[in-house]
Amino acid sequence: MATAPHRILNDGGSLPALGLGTAPMDDAQTERAVTEALRTGYRLVDTGASYGNEGGVGRAVAASDVPRDEVAVMTKLRGRDHGYEETLAAFEESRRRLRLEYVDFYLIHWPLPRLDRYIESWKAMIRLRDDGLVRSIGVSNFTADQLTRLERETGVLPAVNQIEMHPGFPQDKLRALHAERDIATVCYSPLGRGNGLVNDRGVIGVARTHSVTPAQVILRWHVQLGTVPVPRSGNPQRRRDNLDVFGFALTEEEISLVGDGCHQRIGHDPEVHEEF
Ligand code: NAP
Secondary structure (H helix, E strand, O other): OOOOOEEEOOOOOEEEOOOEOOOOOOHHHHHHHHHHHHHOOOOEEEOOHHHOOHHHHHHHHHHOOOOHHHOEEEEEEOHHHOOHHHHHHHHHHHHHHHOOOOEEEEEEOOOOOOOOOHHHHHHHHHHHHHOOOEEEEEEEOOOHHHHHHHHHHHOOOOOEEEEEOEOOEOOHHHHHHHHHHOOEEEEEOOOHHHOOHHHOHHHHHHHHHHOOOHHHHHHHHHHHHOOEEOOOOOOHHHHHHHHOOOOOOOOHHHHHHHOOOOOOOOOOOOOOOOOO
16 A cells, blocks of 8 residues: 655644645545545545535545544635634634544635735634644645745744646746745645646656656656645546555656646636635
């Protein structure tokens, strides 16, 4: 059974080096996928209040034989719940749906700069962490300026920032800032949402050299850059393959070849995206 090693975070906690994405799977699909994924070695599950599948994650984790302290559940605050009291109340709802005493990772899903309430939410997150209800707090889709502002106004940097990243959008600048401030980069759409990256001729060539799949090459590229991908697959065999990337290594040359993409975002731009 493949397993991912852990990396240490800036708050002293730790994070598996690869996890399972769940959006846009519905509640029932998520329960099935997470149940099987935990059985086959996944120890990090990514969800969010806005995905409508926290219940499925909660049922799968509760029914699993894997000890609770070996599973990390990452969930996110949605836009309509920004604000101090709103965040505390929304967290309780997520915790109830997840059936958990504590949540491993609680993230602000989007910064929503026009609303400008993420500092209030961040203060609530700090309280949730200090009260022991959340192990590590983080953000998603935050820019360098927004990370700097969080630290300036609260003195607390996130342990993780979950951002879009794949070989077609390698996020060099933001990753450099994360490295400087010891913020873990969690990567969503790590396979480029299945949009052709796995058919890239260069990636296929590297895959042949190592007798692995193109998706495994891309996920190994993430691991060697020190980032934590959360690929999603509805297919059990692909899920198992996606986790099985800790038994081979890419050369420096192969890493540059895989990352030689077109630097094109496929998801929303966090400077303007409004998600409620
Ligand atoms: P992704 O994981 O890059 O790609 C998923 C697509 O790749 C699916 O169509 C899947 O198809 C295919 N795939 C998976 N494994 C494969 C393999 N081994 N070979 C070939 N194709 C494969 O994209 P994503 O779902 O956008 O991102 C992953 C997770 O990130 C989400 O599920 C969610 O948890 C999170 N996310 C977070 C945010 C945020 O704002 N924080 C935004 C977007 C996503 P099959 O199902 O058919 O295998």
